[in-house]
Amino acid sequence: MNGPTAHCTMDYQPRTIAFLSEFIHPPQAPDARAIQKLHNRMFESGHPPYSSFAVTPAGPLLTNPSAQKGAVSQVAFLEDRVQFREELGDATQDSFAQRVTEVLKGALPLRNIETITGQQITLRSLINPQAFQDSREFLHEGMFRFGDAMRVYERSPQLFGMRLVFPPEGEQRNAYSLRIESYNADARSLYVEIQGSFGPTTVATELDDVTSNVHETYEFMLGRVLPFIASFDARQPS
Template identity: 50%
Template sequence: MYYAPRTIAFLCELLHPPVAPDPGPVQRVHNQLFESGDPPYQSFHVTPEGSVLSNPSTRPGAVSSASFLKDRFQFREELTGETTEGFGERVQKLATQVCSEKGIQIFTAQVVTVRTLINPKNWRDSRGFLKEGVFKFDGELQCLGREPQLFGLRLVFPPTQDSPNAFTLRIESFASDPRSLFIENQASFGPQVVARGLEETSANVQRNYTFIVERVLPFLGNFDARQEA
């Protein structure tokens, strides 16, 4: 069954051995990007935790930022319309440049989170889809004394020999829009040596999204059957 996912957030953390906070390297990269004529971020500022690059937004809840803290790089694109490819390229390019300036030689781990929404084909309310279509609940909830207003499940996929990364998957009804189903997949990946290139940082973003599209959506489609009148 075909769904049209609407991705609402990309997040990526690149963890590295702690280094002393120093805004200079990030500011130099920011200046270089501006000189190139196509900077991915408009603003640079310093916080007690580290340096932050960001873009202004008039949309409520929207975030576009890259933070460089003492032990990690954090990239966030929430409600900005960014694509999977664009986010992956942004992470790879900026991480490479900042590592060169800061002298970081290894990332000990990468964590990528993708959040997206879909609409079930045969259910008007995602709560009903999960309650009746997925969980097959009938009268079992009566013993709880009240009707839940949010349904969901959490699945954890630990690393295996064939798939060395871990996935933590959340599927929930979406409070802001009962018609939509919320999907979040958090993927954890192993170390990356900077000198060997950071292509995997971008590829790992795509791996997370591909798991949602090629695995999670078909899984949900198994339960999205036409309801009897």
């Protein structure tokens, strides 16, 4: 059999290790006073999404310090964008979408920003192929089916991977970039990164679209990427 197994489905349990997002806006000098005011308001609400406020050379920063190695929970207010990072924590698509929307609704009016000119939502997840114990073996034999072709290099690659880019087309006005790779930190796991790119948003009336964009990017993984991977997740007859 030379092609993928048609209509194959697998009960994958993706483990999302990072939620990242960038919201680009017209450049303006970072305003630490506005973000400190936002931070104070959030504390007064009783449920602040971030516990710490700091000013860096690049701009103000809200964070949740963590003792877990490698964990990051922060939002940075830079000259031309707002960057959110939730890595190796307990964030879910729902909590991340809610946090991002809440912070943007509070911060952008305080900074007199009326338009988000572009948005990027990035998800990084791990899944375990079911027919292969090693993700490199899955990519080599299941997805790419290189056979003996790799022998020409006279060495084994440390990492296998692929990248796909889906531009806007027809009524689908957003774009997606997809990476599928083996994962050096855990040979059993397959690394999947999806970046959704979305167009302008009016701050006064359309910020709820941000929530939809996070969910749409996550749904792209569940409804498109995982079935694509599953179609190769089977041993081929010898």
